[in-house]
Amino acid sequence: MTERLFDGNMMEKEIEEKKRNLKENYREIRENIAAAAKASGRKPEDITLLAATKTVPAEVINYGISLGIDYLGENKVQEFLSKYDEYDKKRCHLQFIGHLQTNKVKQIVGKVELIQSVDSVKLAREIAKCSQRLGIVTNVLVEVNIGGEENKSGVKPEEAKALLREISQIQGILVKGLMAIPPICEKNSEIRRYFAAMRKLFIDIRGENIDNITMDILSMGMSSDYMEAIEEGATMVRVGSSLFGARSYPVK
Ligand SMILES: *Cc1c(COP(=O)(O)O)cnc(C)c1O
Helix, strand or coil: CCCCCCCCCCCHHHHHHHHHHHHHHHHHHHHHHHHHHHHCCCCHHHCEEEEECCCCCHHHHHHHHHHCCCEEEECCHHHHHHHHCCCCHHHCEEEECCCCCHHHHHHHECCECEEEEECCHHHHHHHHHHHHHHCCCEEEEEEECCCCCCCCCCECHHHHHHHHHHHHCCCCEEEEEEEECCCCCCCHHHHHHHHHHHHHHHHHHHHCCCCCEEEEEEECCCCCCHHHHHHCCCCEEEECHHHHCCCCCCCC
């Protein structure tokens, strides 16, 4: 697959079309979220919709913010920084959702309110170090490789608790919950298993009452499966292509 990098030079016509589609897509997704929330005995406002904005120009993102999209997630440091000045930051929560290399941490700490992809003590320590330098505490989620896939980011499910215990000892960083990208499944019934396993882990860890850790956010579900994720207990879904249209850009 060829990777289409963000170039920021989308044609005027393309941008206008994206905005039109976004308005309609957003309305539909909110309805779906409300229905799935209801099916799981919750209220629509209990679920956070985070827009995954990779390859989307800032102009389209800001239009989305004007529609009411208030959580944004970028997954590449360079692309995030290239749009950072343009985001309507007063009206949105900026988060980082992609794999993060330790040497890039200092570029985003202080600019994002939450980093969803912490999967090692080394990464946690670097986030904490950069945060302390700025006199802040950075909120994070621990990413779990719930399918136990090789070459995929995330801590192994059976090692999650130990990692959380270690991170809980570090000043300058606060764990708020868990995030997962389950394996690609042919059937939605298969993916539900992974979502259910995440929810079990989430509840299980919550029950341990580890100091300095809260289990408030369970971030799982993307364009193709966010309704299943909500029905299985997600509190946050990360939706990209269903909001902004298809992109030829692989999810890592
Ligand atoms: C791109 C991305 C998403 C959204 O993917 P879609 O299938 O386009 O909805 C969610 N999470 C992460 C980490 C991503 O990079």
